[in-house]
Amino acid sequence: MVDLLTIIISKYNYWGYIVLMMIGLYAMIVKKNLVKKIIGMSIFQTAIIFFYVSIGMKKNATIPIISHGHDGGEHAVHAVDFINPLPHVLMLTAIVVSVATLGVALALAIKVYQQYNSLEEDEIDSQIKVK
Amino acid sequence: MKWFGFIAVFLCGSLFIYGTVEFPGWGDPLSPTSTHVSPYYIEKTMEDTSVPNIVTAVLADYRGYDTMFETAVIFSAGIACLFLLRQMKRKKTDFRLYRHTATGITFRIEKGGKLPPTAKEFERIDGLWTPYDLIIKTTGRFIIPFIQIFALYVIAHGHHSPGGGFQGGVILGASFVLFAISHDLRSALNRMSEKLTAFFYTLGVYIYAGTGALCILLGANFLDYSALATILFVDPVTARSHGILIVEIGVGIAVMAVMVILYYNLVSAGKFDEGL
Amino acid sequence: MIWQLDLIILTFVIFCGIGAITIKDLLGAAILFGAYSFMMSLLWAIMGAVDVSFTEASVGAGVSTVFFVSAVFRTTRRTKD
Numbered sequence: 001m002v003d004l005l006t007i008i009i010s011k012y013n014y015w016g017y018i019v020l021m022m023i024g025l026y027a028m029i030v031k032k033n034l035v036k037k038i039i040g041m042s043i044f045q046t047a048i049i050f051f052y053v054s055i056g057m058k059k060n061a062t063i064p065i066i067s068h069g070h071d072g073g074e075h076a077v078h079a080v081d082f083i084n085p086l087p088h089v090l091m092l093t094a095i096v097v098s099v100a101t102l103g104v105a106l107a108l109a110i111k112v113y114q115q116y117n118s119l120e121e122d123e124i125d126s127q128i129k130v131k
Numbered sequence: 132m133k134w135f136g137f138i139a140v141f142l143c144g145s146l147f148i149y150g151t152v153e154f155p156g157w158g159d160p161l162s163p164t165s166t167h168v169s170p171y172y173i174e175k176t177m178e179d180t181s182v183p184n185i186v187t188a189v190l191a192d193y194r195g196y197d198t199m200f201e202t203a204v205i206f207s208a209g210i211a212c213l214f215l216l217r218q219m220k221r222k223k224t225d226f227r228l229y230r231h232t233a234t235g236i237t238f239r240i241e242k243g244g245k246l247p248p249t250a251k252e253f254e255r256i257d258g259l260w261t262p263y264d265l266i267i268k269t270t271g272r273f274i275i276p277f278i279q280i281f282a283l284y285v286i287a288h289g290h291h292s293p294g295g296g297f298q299g300g301v302i303l304g305a306s307f308v309l310f311a312i313s314h315d316l317r318s319a320l321n322r323m324s325e326k327l328t329a330f331f332y333t334l335g336v337y338i339y340a341g342t343g344a345l346c347i348l349l350g351a352n353f354l355d356y357s358a359l360a361t362i363l364f365v366d367p368v369t370a371r372s373h374g375i376l377i378v379e380i381g382v383g384i385a386v387m388a389v390m391v392i393l394y395y396n397l398v399s400a401g402k403f404d405e406g407l
Numbered sequence: 408m409i410w411q412l413d414l415i416i417l418t419f420v421i422f423c424g425i426g427a428i429t430i431k432d433l434l435g436a437a438i439l440f441g442a443y444s445f446m447m448s449l450l451w452a453i454m455g456a457v458d459v460s461f462t463e464a465s466v467g468a469g470v471s472t473v474f475f476v477s478a479v480f481r482t483t484r485r486t487k488d
Contacts, residue, residue: 039440107212
């Protein structure tokens with residue numbers, strides 16, 4: 001029983017990211033509305049970022065900013081005391097790029113709406129087949 | 132289709148959950164991600180660059196190429212949105228609309244007619260109904276300077292606290308977006324025109340790449356800021372810290388301009404006439 | 408790091424995500440997506456990723472919600488699913 005609890009506590013964050021990723025994938029596969037698909041894409045991206053941040057986590061460690069002062073002087077920095085900063089760096093740029101791709105995707109959606117006067121995939125399909 | 136999608140997603144998710152069995156425990160200090168290269172960054176950042184925020188140091192110095200091309204991606208996203216949506220030909224309307232600012236009454240003036248420019252109490256509007264609210268306008272005017280000061284603080288203080296070029300740039304862009312929402316798109320375009328935006332996002336990428344090229348001219352590798360010590364008159368460690376600041380300012384300018392141009396294009400569908 | 412708080416906010420995130428893709432009003436979906444992003448930034452702040460959390464709070468909860476609202480304003484608000 002205690003074993004099961006430790007497994008759950010040490011793994012539930014990964015399960016959370018998988019659930020979020022599957023929500024995003026489901027929206028991208030099944031939903032017919034283009035804005036819903038874009039929301040699904042954004043959820044997928046944040047799920048991946050969540051995974052990266054989770055694997056950078058360390059227990060009993062503090063945020064990756066070294067405390068310093070003019071009078072306190074330098075003291076030795078141990079890697080165990082600080083959370084891994086590398087995934088944070090990679091994901092920080094990924095978030096800003098995700099908003100850039102979001103802008104382009106919404107621009108495409110507006111263009112499709114101007115052409116076909118609808119955002120639903122099946123209606124756009126039927127209009128393409130008629131032509 | 133719905134059930135097919137659900138089953139596919141369910142199977143995929145179960146495979147992923149089965150995969151997590153082999154993962155290191157959550158928060159394990161000895162996991163493979165935390166043992167190879169990141170201890171070097173944590174322990175040597177203070178000696179190498181004298182920047183306390185490790186994330187900023189790794190972002191702009193150790194992995195400067197990564198951030199430079201991320202800035203280029205944002206730049207090209209702004210360009211792509213402009214090419215997709217912008218309609219250069221403006222449709223001529225045969226009437227103009229003016230609103231009396233004190234009472235909110237709208238005037239319609241037929242083609243050829245024009246109000247004299249000395250009539251200060253009238254303002255030109257685009258649609259028959261453009262949002263007009265004195266409270267929102269005044270609050271927006273009151274709050275925008277503070278947002279911009281905070282954004283500049285976030286850019287400048289990114290060495291010592293969470294923040295940096297990306298966040299500060301987004302907040303600075305959000306202040307212009309707030310201006311465009313609380314007033315209207317026409318007055319926002321008067322303050323921050325399309326040409327000025329284009330100038331700013333090219334300037335941001337140019338500052339980043341130009342700093343790297345300057346390092347080459349001074350005899351070091353691309354983006355090795357310690358070469359800047361000879362022209363900034365500081366020691367090489369402080370020069371790396373200053374180099375990070377210059378680069379972050381470039382990133383902030385580029386991100387700000389791209390956010391503003393994306394908003395202008397999306398909200399007016401490329402026509403640049405009326406906003407939200 | 409308090410794992411109970413973490414679990415509660417994770418549950419909120421998942422419910423906001425499900426709500427954002429099931430609601431039949433695109434403006435509501437945009438607002439729920441903003442709430443999702445804000446909860447996500449709280450989760451990252453709990454995990455110690457302060458820079459990522461700050462970025463997500465300004466980008467995800469701020470600017471991308473405005474983008475969604477403006478795109479919905481330029482297209483249509485109604486949807487069938």
